Amino acid sequence: MTQEQWGQLQRKLLGTVGKNNYANWIEPLEFSDISEGVATFHVPTNFLGNYVAQNFGDLILHQLAESGQLVRRVNFRVPANSAQRPTAASVSAPLSDAAPAPSLGADQLPGAPLDRRFTFDSFVVGKPNELAHAAARRVAEGGPVTFNPLFLYGGVGLGKTHLMHAIAWELQTRRPDLNVVYLSAEQFMYRFVQALRDRKMMDFKQIFRAVDVLMVDDVQFIAGKDSTQEEFFHTFNALVDGNKQIIISADRAPGEIKDLEDRIKSRLQCGLVVDLHPTDYELRLGILQSKVEAYRLQYPGLEISNQVLEFLAHRISTNVRVLEGALTRLYAFASLVGREITMELTQDCLADVLRASERKITIEEIQRRVSEHYNIRLSDMIGPKRVRSYARPRQVAMYLCKQLTSRSLPEIGRRFGGRDHTTIMHGVRRIEELRVQDGQIAEDIEMLRRTLEA
Numbered sequence: 001m002t003q004e005q006w007g008q009l010q011r012k013l014l015g016t017v018g019k020n021n022y023a024n025w026i027e028p029l030e031f032s033d034i035s036e037g038v039a040t041f042h043v044p045t046n047f048l049g050n051y052v053a054q055n056f057g058d059l060i061l062h063q064l065a066e067s068g069q070l071v072r073r074v075n076f077r078v079p080a081n082s083a084q085r086p087t088a089a090s091v092s093a094p095l096s097d098a099a100p101a102p103s104l105g106a107d108q109l110p111g112a113p114l115d116r117r118f119t120f121d122s123f124v125v126g127k128p129n130e131l132a133h134a135a136a137r138r139v140a141e142g143g144p145v146t147f148n149p150l151f152l153y154g155g156v157g158l159g160k161t162h163l164m165h166a167i168a169w170e171l172q173t174r175r176p177d178l179n180v181v182y183l184s185a186e187q188f189m190y191r192f193v194q195a196l197r198d199r200k201m202m203d204f205k206q207i208f209r210a211v212d213v214l215m216v217d218d219v220q221f222i223a224g225k226d227s228t229q230e231e232f233f234h235t236f237n238a239l240v241d242g243n244k245q246i247i248i249s250a251d252r253a254p255g256e257i258k259d260l261e262d263r264i265k266s267r268l269q270c271g272l273v274v275d276l277h278p279t280d281y282e283l284r285l286g287i288l289q290s291k292v293e294a295y296r297l298q299y300p301g302l303e304i305s306n307q308v309l310e311f312l313a314h315r316i317s318t319n320v321r322v323l324e325g326a327l328t329r330l331y332a333f334a335s336l337v338g339r340e341i342t343m344e345l346t347q348d349c350l351a352d353v354l355r356a357s358e359r360k361i362t363i364e365e366i367q368r369r370v371s372e373h374y375n376i377r378l379s380d381m382i383g384p385k386r387v388r389s390y391a392r393p394r395q396v397a398m399y400l401c402k403q404l405t406s407r408s409l410p411e412i413g414r415r416f417g418g419r420d421h422t423t424i425m426h427g428v429r430r431i432e433e434l435r436v437q438d439g440q441i442a443e444d445i446e447m448l449r450r451t452l453e454a
């Protein structure tokens with residue numbers, strides 16, 4: 001058959017399959033040759049070859065026979081010099097062979113690289129993230145899909161990306177046979193736009209539909225981007241219908257993402273929606289302690305006291321990324337200047353970070369709460385009386401002012417009836433000792449801190 005004859009045949013097919021099908025599936029076919037009753041067509045991708053073999057193979061065979069060609073089988077293959085793997089899909093007469101499932105080379109996977117540090121081992125679990133962690137663990141086992149999608153949401157720097165990478169690492173170890181793809185919603189959009197521009201939408205669809213586990217980070221990014229949302233919706237549906245696992249993250253719950261189509265919102269809510277709550281003091285301290293382990297190897301001989309760690313966990317409550325950054329800076333600074341990590345160095349080195357994450361808790365607020373807690377008058381807390389029933393609450397309030405505000409000792413002294421800074425220092429030290437010796441004091445402080453921070 002000549003190219004011209006194939007051209008005529010294509011036009012006939014256009015009348016039968018319609019304009020869209022023709023443009024997507026028939027036009028890209030390049031006639032190669034007929035040999036021993038087998039008509040071979042070159043196709044740009046395996047996916048396209050498989051699809052045409054399954055859906056239009058018999059029709060093409062029939063048209064070839066009608067135009068007088070002696071053909072008993074049609075064969076669609078990616079030419080050997082193409083970037084695609086040269087596998088073939090074919091249709092025989094009178095029975096069509098089942099086309100093989102689309103296959104993907106590892107190099108074709110569209111995912112972003114994974115961060116080596118983001119594993120389950122390095123993820124510290126506490127009350128605020130235990131549900132998200134448990135759900136991520138379950139998905140990472142790679143067993144039957146129980147909730148689809150898993151939707152993780154939470155504020156900035158609370159560990160969403162860390163958990164997604166951890167799932168991907170775990171799956172790569174447990175189920176190396178699976179195509180696991182992690183990428184941000186932004187990368188999804190750029191791939192989609194590029195595919196549109198290069199007229200490679202079929203490749204795009206092939207790649208994303210051949211994935212076994214798809215993770216899309218920061219999905220709120222596609223809100224308001226209509227065509228990307230549309231494509232995301234189709235990809236999502238195709239994978240869910242194929243019982244493939246999807247994991248999505250966002251900075252808020254699906255229902256709260258503005259400009260996201262309702263049908264997508266409702267799809268995202270179909271599986272398990274879990275949030276990562278803001279960190280609490282214990283979790284922050286746990287994260288710092290686990291990071292210190294790593295720094296011990298990197299900076300041998302450079303010690304950091306619990307007091308400094310507690311101070312950081314108290315004072316930097318914005319997000320874990322900032323907390324980690326503060327610790328990194330502290331180690332780097334201390335090692336550069338060859339000094340020990342003391343409270344003084346910490347306050348100097350991290351002055352800007354501490355200022356930025358400064359709490360809005362005021363000295364007055366602390367004094368009021370503490371006097372309410374111990375059932376004494378505010379004037380007695382600030383006044384000169386030294387009886388234990390006033391002095392102890394006063395010291396607790398001084399201690400909390402030091403911990404929860406960035407006020408200096410002289411400033412705190414002024415607000416406590418013009419006391420000297422050494423009196424404040426003494427009060428703070430006394431409570432530090434009592435916290436260790438007296439369970440009741442420790443409990444009171446914890447309770448007060450929680451109410452003040454809430």
Ligand SMILES: Nc1ncnc2c1ncn2[C@@H]1O[C@H](COP(=O)(O)OP(=O)(O)OP(=O)(O)O)[C@@H](O)[C@H]1O
Pocket residue numbers: 118122123124125129154155156157158159160161162163218251287320321324
């Ligand atoms: N529970 C945790 N244990 C250990 N490290 C954590 C934990 N939570 C967060 N981190 C660390 O905090 C940093 C920020 O986390 P991550 O990038 O996962 O946040 P995110 O929620 O994806 O933030 P964003 O909204 O900015 O994308 C990372 O270095 C991560 O390892």
